[in-house]
Amino acid sequence: MRWMITGSRGQLGLCLQEVLRERKQHEIVLAADLPDLDISDAAALERALRGVPGGADVIVNAAAFTAVDLCESQAALAQAVNGEAPGKLARFAQELGARFVHISTDYVFDGMATLPYAETVKPAPLCEYGRSKLAGEERVWAEKSNALLVRTSSVFGPGKNFVATMLRQAALRRSGEVEAPLRVVHDQRSCPTYALDLAHGIVDLVEKDASGLFHLANDGIASWWDVARTALDLGGFPELAIEKIKTEDLSLPAKRPLFSALDCTKAASIGVALRPWPKALAAYLQSSASPLRDL
Template identity: 40%
Template sequence: MPAHGLAKTRVELMRIAVTGKHGQLAQSLQERVATIAGISLVCIGRPELDLARPAGLMQALAGCNADLVINAAAYTEVDKAESDADAAFAVNAAGAGAVAHAAADLGLPVIQLSTDYVFDGEASLPYTETAKTNPVSVYGASKLAGEAAVIAANPQHLVIRTAWVYSPFGKNFVKTMLRLAGERETLRIIDDQTGNPTSALDLADGILRAAHAVVHPGFKDWGVYNIAGSGSTSWAGFAAHIFDKSGRAGGASAKIDPIAAAEFVTAAKRPSNSQLDCTKTETIFGYRAPDWRKSCSIIVKRLLAES
């Protein structure tokens, strides 16, 4: 059952502080929380809160009067991070640790968002939470360092790894593909990198389900979790689904020229396989994200209606 199904049941009042108020996840959380009785959200971010300069962090979080902190703020420019490592580590590592430390000082649990890019992609099966990490990019390394900082700073932590996030908000692969399809007849898309496309709205559902559990006294299943869309595909397969649904609805579509990652040179290396095994989340929190195709279809239809 999705987290917004909680609206049909009686829940205790819960107040959640979220960093990174302009990001896809924060906006998705706001949309979902609007349908759930008994949960309120306080989103904070730049300019009042900048994790690269976290001096005012404690004051900002204390002012939220929250029961739980979700750190959704991040440096997410994967390629730029290769030449801007200090900034990536300042936000994703030191900043994440500072959020977790401040939450601990306030006696609050923290949920830290992380990424499939903490893995090198050499495994043949989906990655579980205990799989060996070995990031191949500065971005991945900075997020892994953030995980360690959070774990060290606050014993009441959930580190949630996710992958290939898209939504109706901000910049993401779905919106980029729809825009490019309106400009070009054929697009060259990588077909040898595999992962789990994840709707930020589905991710928000899973996080809210976890949040509802961790604020209850006696919760002990702290640690690392995976939340990602069910099923996997390549970037080319992802794009093909977007164009199929868009074209059928009268929107932009394009032909796909599948290519190898080696043919599309980027500053940062990406893992060839970054599929996540989400069994633990389903077992502990009773949440499994919908099939990525279903969620992607919903987002494409919504974006076309809003365009």
């Protein structure tokens, strides 16, 4: 299978390339990211996709404007990248005879549920990021493509992410450069997900010829505090205390869902299930992309 990947330098983009290189039956014919390929520039996008001799079997969009708080003040950019570009990608993929794979988020939900969200629950995003990602989903379906659309949550992997930030903050406190206690929210719960596991799951779904909407995340539900505590325990900072705080204590620009765990039984029913998140986090910290290597 020949793959084109946008957002190739992001957490998922990098992991997809790792997985595709490992599995012999796949070939990467295009892997592009900013500044070389801006998915919100339709003409550049079409040129890049049509410019690959022999075309592709799968086009996967791993690009997104993921800075949730910045999306509040840059709503037009969020709509262009997360809302409009996926529809264009879906259309170009159809024209080129390729399968389109797109990624969305748990932030399309309002977080008022008490049980994990199934694919059948109606989204109701609370912030610009969630609204722009939902617009992207709707544009993909409006193209009547047989796309595979995977919603995931709280991703950690190669690059900038919450786990890496927590470990850096822990190291600053151990060295005495920062004295203030580490404070992390305990009232937002989701399914933490390792980008490498997610990439394996996405490639599995494609190999199984799956299409439509799937929720896919590592198994288990955790607050950001739980993730930070586990990362610090596994990362060699078990003695460092972390204060539990509430979302409202942070006054961040974007409103987040308090409970956004994803029900992944649909994917599991066709044999695609990701391991428990603490095991995935341990694997990440032992990998070559581990943030512990930068401390």
